[in-house]
Amino acid sequence: MVGDEHSDPSLMRYLGATKRNMLGNHFWEYYVDDAPRIVLDKLERYGYRVVSMTGVGQTLVWCLHKE
C-alpha cells in the first residue's frame, strides 16, 4: 500500500500504483506489486529519504521525508 485517495496523483503515477477499493473498506487506496526496496529506491530519486521504519503486526511501515 503506497497511498490513499488524497495522495499526489503524479507521485502515484510515477510509482506505477493502481487505485483499488478493498472489499468492505469505505476508502480507496493505491498499491504496487513491487518490493519495498524498489519503491524506496524510486522515492529516493523523487527526493524522499527514509526517516524511520517500524512493524505493526506483520506489516512493515516506512516513514519518509521529502527534502
Place this chain on the structure above:
Amino acid sequence: MVGDEHSDPSLMRYLGATKRNMLGNHFWEYYVDDAPRIVLDKLERYGYRVVSMTGVGQTLVWCLHKE
C-alpha cells in the same frame, strides 16, 4: 490522537483538532480526522521534524522534535 489537555491550544487550533472525552476516560484528548501524512506535513511547517516512529499494538506513534 494529537494532544492531551496540557497541549499547546494554539498548536491544536492550527491542526484543526477537536477536544473530546472518550467514554470511561478521566482525561480529555485532542483528535483530528486527517491522515497522519497531512498532520505531519502541517507540523513540519510549524517547525517539527519526525525523530522516530513506532507501532504499539495496531497503532502507529510518531515522535517529533521542534527545532
Place this chain on the structure above:
Amino acid sequence: MVGDEHSDPSLMRYLGATKRNMLGNHFWEYYVDDAPRIVLDKLERYGYRVVSMTGVGQTLVWCLHKE
C-alpha cells in the same frame, strides 16, 4: 518510569521523580506522573536528545543521548 536505583539522583530530582518499590519487585525505580512530552522537554533542556523510540507490548520506550 524514568530511572532505576543507579540513576543520577540530581537528574531524578530535576525531573521531580519519586522513588518507589513495586510490590513483588526486588528493585527500586523512579517514576513521574508527567506525560512523556513534559519529561522529554525537561530532558532536552538538560542536554538529552531522543535517538529512537519503540514499543514493547503496550509500553512506549525512548532512548536518549546526552550530547
Place this chain on the structure above:
Amino acid sequence: MVGDEHSDPSLMRYLGATKRNMLGNHFWEYYVDDAPRIVLDKLERYGYRVVSMTGVGQTLVWCLHKE
C-alpha cells in the same frame, strides 16, 4: 534472509549468500548463515548505512541506505 530474486547478484555474491526456494513459497530468496553484525559490517564496507531497525514478530529487520 538478505535478498530476493531481484537483488543485485554481485552484492549477493559479496555477502556469500545462497539462493533458495522455501517449501511452499513461489519465490526465491537469498540467505546467509552469518550473524546480522557480520552482514551489516560487510554492507558498511559496500557503502550501506543502517537507517532504522525494527522487529516484526520474532524477526529483526534492518533498513539500510547506500550513500
Place this chain on the structure above:
Amino acid sequence: MVGDEHSDPSLMRYLGATKRNMLGNHFWEYYVDDAPRIVLDKLERYGYRVVSMTGVGQTLVWCLHKE
C-alpha cells in the same frame, strides 16, 4: 545479552561480560548484569553510537555503529 562467540573478546572483556551456554542452545553467548544504560555508556566511550532501538516480544534491542 551483549555478544556471541564471534564477538571481539577485548570488547567483551571491556564490558565485563561473562560467556555462558544457555541450556538447550548449541551456541555460546556473552551477558552482563548491568542495566542497558550502563552498557551503552561504556560502548559510547569505545566509539559506539546508538543508531536504532526496537522491541521484539518483551526484549529491547539496540543497534549501534562504531564510528
